[in-house]
Amino acid sequence: MIDRRVSFLAIILLWMILAPGVALATTVVEDVRTWDGPTHTRIVFDLSASPDHRLFTLEEPDRAVIDLSAGRIDPALVEGIRDAGPIRRIRTGRRDEGIRIVLDLDRALEARAFTMAPNENRGHRLVVDLGKDGEKPPVRTAERGGSEPFVVAIDAGHGGRDPGAVGAAGTHEKDIVLTVARKFADRINAISGLEAVLVRDGDYYVGLRDRTRKAREAGADLFVSLHADAFHDRNVRGSSVFVLSRNGASSEMARMLARTENQAHHIGGVSLSDKDEQVASVLVDLSRAHTVEESLDVADVLLAELGSLGEVHGSGVEQAGFAVLKSLDMPSVLVELAFISNPAEERRLNSADYQDQLARGLTQGTRSYVAATRPTLALGGEADQYKVRQGDTLSAIAQRHATSVGALRRANELGGDTIVAGRTLRIP
Ligand SMILES: [Zn+2]
Structure with missing residues (x-):
């Protein structure tokens, strides 16, 4: 009896001595993913266990250093990462009982790291954000639940008594954008984890207020407005992606399109009253510092996808004061699929094949954006x-x-x- 009690105490003692060692389990880096957005670059380390980590930056040359105590990594995981945004390359080495991961940077950047607990879809993660060009990396906001779908509000512009732009061959912008919107929605809905809501699903007019209300009611995480406008110069062609501007339009084209689109909402008989404008601008002020940056991230990937289909108009993502984007407190972009005023583009916009390609490009862009910014969400399909x-x-x-x-x-x-x-x- 006494012997048994002694051995029991011995086990307790032994456990107390060994327990700290047990807690320091080896953290194996299982995968490394990078994503380069316009305002920050993100590196996600998929880990086998919760990391004990330290992040700091060094100068001359500029580096961000991550130490993982009791960490292990196969250097082959990072060997292929070259010139990923500001990251020239990633090196790894042993350090004490763990590893050191060095990001060689092409300039001095602010770095921030946070860990993410496992959910039903993913394991432990260490996320490192590098802010670009004086931008601070985003402060991590509360992630939505892992199983909650990411909702994309797809807004086909115009409709009903507002045909939008009309091409030389008689094509109505409202019809083209509705067809592409439906194809885009079908593709989004085919990917588990994503859900599309059509703001307009027929040939009827939807006022600006109703468009934004519908997106909000659907709990949309992203708002994509589709257009195919006209320009007085019929030679102008290519896709463009716009986000709400904080400092006026980024080009004459952006200014013109914003003016045309904003007028369309008056033509439709529904416009924001002065009071609504104020409410809207308060909403914008509250949210835009955050959502404009996110909108730029979305716009960037969408433009890259559309650019792989054909021409891109202008040099990149443009900004303008589009009313439809103004009152939205979620990342919002306005996509000009093409210019209906250009005869070749009008023909292409009428081709089912090209409409499919546009829908596919929009879907892929959306998917990459969601995959990079909502790591808790496992995207299927x-x-x-x-x-x-x-x-x-x-x-x-x-x-x-x-x-x-x-x-x-x-x-x-x-x-x-x-x-x-x-x-x-x-x-x-
Ligand atoms: Zn339009």
């Missing part, structure tokens, strides 16, 4: 495909699709870094 173009690199493709070089290699059974233009890759 068919794996995306990507056709390799001249000059593409694995790391650039991985970055654009918010995946890792390792995952791309595994999904496509690639041995090295060589990829041939024209080959179709599975995007995991």
